[in-house]
Amino acid sequence: MDKLNSIADKALSRRNFLAGAGAVAATTAIAGCSNDNVAASSSGYTDADILNFALNLEYLEAEFYLRAATGVGLQASDTTAGSASSYQTVGSVTMGYAAQVAGLTTAQQQILNEIAYEEQEHVRFLRSALGSAAIPRPAIDLSFFGPLAVAAGIYTSVQPAFNPFASFDAFLIGAFIFEDVGVTAYSGAAPLISAAGVAAGYLTAAAGILAVEAYHAGYIRTSITGRGITNSSNTYIAIANQVAALRAMLTVGNSAAPSTTSSVETNLVLPTSTTTPSAIVAADPTNAVGFARTVNQVHHIVYGSPTVGVAKGGFFPSGTNSIFATTTA
Secondary structure, eight states: OOOOOTTHHHHSOOOOHHHHSOHHHHHHHHHHOOTTSOOBOTTSOBHHHHHHHHHHHHHHHHHHHHHHHHSOOOOGGGTOOOTTOSOOOOOOEEOTTOSOOSSOOHHHHHHHHHHHHHHHHHHHHHHHHHGGGOOOOOOEEGGGHHHHHHHHTSSOTTSOOOOTTSSHHHHHHHHHHHHHHHHHHHHHHGGGSOHHHHHHTHHHHHHHHHHHHHHHHHHHHHHHHHHHHHOTTOOHHHHHHHHHHHHHHHTOSOOBTTOSSOOSOOOSOOOSSTTSOOSSSOBOTTTOOBOBOOHHHHHHHHHTOOOTTOOOBTTBTTOOSSTTOSOOO
């Protein structure tokens, strides 16, 4: 599975991420960002800490999508530590079933190529913005899809483990696990950016990345729902809802920051009228505002544990490279 794929880059779309995510503001942010001018907040973290929190998640997503699209993960040059980072060790990737998804149509392969390219560019974008403060890739465990599926009730321990690389339908479920978390993480972390960081363009750049993640999430959720509509025997809507229920259980508290009326993700179904909330979109059913999750809630999900004080586990067996790595709520 680790065999070098010399045509990996050629298999990916070469569209420039910046062109689709606010090129002027994002480029300004990169040009003006370095470890020397990130602002410290009164809470003891800096804007670099916020960007590095996001970079941990982008490493995970990029490894998943690149291996699904090409069978090969990030290039070594995209995983190393910046000279000023307090983390210097590049973590390994536990593969599990990770491999290029087999049996794809041409259109499906192109979809995987695009998402994989964009997640790869998110890693490069954040690393460039962070400069010498960039964290290295933490240890990542892609075999955790199996235990996560058992915890969600998708499979029992005596059944074959869930493999998101086995087919396009299975890949959609793996992507469903990640994309909603990425969108809500950017939304939840945005208020933590300092006033100086906002002025420097960090918030605008983060909003551009969130928009791309939301496009990904929208495609994934619509595809799962659409496949259930065209094939009544398709079980993947039910599986996605089991994943959503597990995420809500793991987040320990209100996962819908824009609203005080809902803390649980609604089921993935088509609304029956214009007066009923849609769950194709991951939004507060009262105000149709996208969910936001705190750094604690995101860590609970990717660690696969609701325990307060958990510092590692799940997709990050050694924890994230982040000052937020240990959950405090």
